[in-house]
Amino acid sequence: MSADQISIIIVEDEPEFRRRFAQIIDGEPTMRLAGVAANKREAQVLIDREDFDVMLIDLGLPDGTGIDLIRSVSQRKPDVDIMVVTVFGDEQHVVSSIEAGATGYILKDSTPADVISCIRLLRAGGSPVSPVVARSVLRAIRSRMGGAGTSGASAPARSPNAENNPLSARETEILQLLAKGMSFNEIGEILGISPHTVTAHIKKIYRKLAVHSRGEAVYEASQMGLLKT
Template sequence: MPNESPLHPQVRVLVVEDEPEFMHRFSQAILDDRHLALTAAVSTGTAALAMLSADTPDVILLDLGLPDMRGTEVIKHVARHQPECDVLVVTMFGDDQHVFEALEAGATGYLLKDSGLERIAASIHDVRAGGSPISPSIARRVLARMRPPTAKSPEQPPPDPVLTSREIELLKLTAKGLSFEKIGELLEISPHTVVAHVKKIYRKLAVHSRGEAVYEATQMGLL
């Protein structure tokens, strides 16, 4: 590829979108960025799985409303078989069911289609840099689900939390879609230390992605 170099390899992106207009716009946003490479653009989940059986892109730009299967099935397939690939959801669905099903399945980011096209390429780069881009209204919805645990009676003190206060603080910043580097700046620790904390959180919650970690911690009343 003419724009690729050993120092700055292109990020390879697969677009899965059944609306022709959005498929064209997303594809063009990728083609316009010399650091991105469009591997293919397909309109069904079946076609996406066929592509994935032959090759693993770096990022999948995925719509949830596919004509032949739920987009979450594609996310689950990637999480099981190609975990090194990031799935960035770009969809019209902003309700709790779609949002949390996608995050629980393993989506790395969640954008609504009303996000500006200029944000698409930036979000792809953000994902590969360790971030988790989420549309502001979706981030607000995720944070709204984070409530402190219900107070226990004096006779039954609450058990020790699964996550430390530091890990919970870090997970809240992750839910906002911040990159590991930015989280490190805010917490005054190195990105390497942030990654170490994240890996420990994954082990404690038995999850494999940022979205799953936020979802599980929320369900457990830790956030």
């Protein structure tokens, strides 16, 4: 390993995203993949064994929460930068991650170039945050300051299939699969429709929710209570 290379570990339970982020790191000469973990237990072994500069971590792990790992690494290895990479950007998770020690927070639909850029920014002392996530942080700050015209508590998400759902049943179904990290082709196979039809539905979803990406669509839908938890 070159002394100039950024050493990275990935903690992600979804195989598709695990492979994607590993490929992004492997394809960047200035970075080195030090290890990959699919759950909290594997991550703990990796953290104890490896020396690394950056941890990319998802919050929803099958055997516990990523928040505990963030807190542990930030306390035991203060020189390590921690970047949350997730589908959801709700206020509670964003603020909890930052309070635990995360120094960056991006959505899983970030492009490979964005992921590489964010890792470099982390090591340069910055705190990269996806725009839709930054919106959550600002909302949380306003809420705590009482600037949102409330008593300081965030409004609870509405239940799925709320009356104000602007999406059709098919669009909601597709969005639910998007939130699980499935590709357009996989969604088409599950629903028995062509990838072209899936794309057409997703364009309508983006337009109705006034968003421009998968991550933003999932975030807005979760805030509106349109997704099953």
